[in-house]
Amino acid sequence: METRKETVKNIYKALKRHFGLTHWWPGDTPFEIALGAILTQNTAWANVEKALDNVKAKDWLSPEALTEAASEEVEEALRPSGYFRQKTERVRLFCSHLLTHYQGSMKKLGERPLKELREELLSLKGIGPETADDILLYACHKKIFVVDAYTKRIFSRCGLVSEKIAYHPLQALIEKNFAGTVKDYQEFHGLIVWTAKDFCRKTPACRGCPLALPEQRGQAFPCRRSAIPWDG
DNA sequence: ATCCCGGTGA
DNA sequence: TCACCTGGAT
Numbered sequence: 001m002e003t004r005k006e007t008v009k010n011i012y013k014a015l016k017r018h019f020g021l022t023h024w025w026p027g028d029t030p031f032e033i034a035l036g037a038i039l040t041q042n043t044a045w046a047n048v049e050k051a052l053d054n055v056k057a058k059d060w061l062s063p064e065a066l067t068e069a070a071s072e073e074v075e076e077a078l079r080p081s082g083y084f085r086q087k088t089e090r091v092r093l094f095c096s097h098l099l100t101h102y103q104g105s106m107k108k109l110g111e112r113p114l115k116e117l118r119e120e121l122l123s124l125k126g127i128g129p130e131t132a133d134d135i136l137l138y139a140c141h142k143k144i145f146v147v148d149a150y151t152k153r154i155f156s157r158c159g160l161v162s163e164k165i166a167y168h169p170l171q172a173l174i175e176k177n178f179a180g181t182v183k184d185y186q187e188f189h190g191l192i193v194w195t196a197k198d199f200c201r202k203t204p205a206c207r208g209c210p211l212a213l214p215e216q217r218g219q220a221f222p223c224r225r226s227a228i229p230w231d232g
Numbered sequence: 233a234t235c236c237c238g239g240t241g242a
Numbered sequence: 243t244c245a246c247c248t249g250g251a252t
Contacts, residue, residue, distance in 0.1 A: 025237095042238045042248090043248085044235080044251070047248095047249065047251085079249070080250070082250075083247050085247085086247060125240080126239070129238090130237075131237095146237085150237065151237090193237060235250105239246105
């Protein structure tokens with residue numbers, strides 16, 4: 001029987017074989033990546049892109065510009081991403097922190113050690129575990145596994161964990177059982193996002209799923225379950 | 233009508 | 243634990 005470590009590795013290998021390189025996260029600079037991480041909270045990425053396009057069109061893609069602009073105008077730009085008042089506040093709090101402590105430099109922010117930086121990000125209002133880890137992994141290139149709703153869905157449907165597992169236990173389990181570089185961590189999360197969109201949707205669309213067991217291949221349902229029972 | 237790569241406040 | 247926050251796509 002497969003060990004948990006082998007299962008995690010096999011999931012990564014199967015997804016990589018199917019999709020190739022994802023080059024996740026979308027965004028050209030560390031600051032844009034951090035911005036996207038905040039804007040995508042409970043929001044479809046297509047709507048985040050519209051907000052980011054608005055910000056770029058205004059030439060506001062910097063912590064200075066976003067803090068100096070009138071908040072009503074920033075709200076207007078962020079509107080397509082939803083929760084636009086909340087997100088304007090969150091974005092500006094992050095920008096202020098960046099300016100106050102790092103001269104607005106994501107590079108300087110990224111020089112802090114992983115654990116301290118994670119606690120620091122979590123202390124900011126509007127940055128929870130997933131957003132913090134997005135920023136750490138993709139903007140600061142720290143080796144940390146990003147857990148999201150898709151990760152829980154896929155790993156639970158593969159039988160590795162309960163679907164109700166909390167953020168940190170799942171993160172710890174994956175990190176303990178996955179040996180990879182920062183690039184591997186980045187790709188793994190990207191592959192999970194793509195898999196969730198194409199196959200592992202809320203209502204499963206398993207036909208052609210790279211994670212389907214051989215005997216289930218070609219079936220529309222069910223996806224594989226209970227490959228390895230999890231004892232908590 | 234329901235869903236999006238969540239986080240906060242209570 | 244849960245209501246709430248928001249607009250846009252399907």
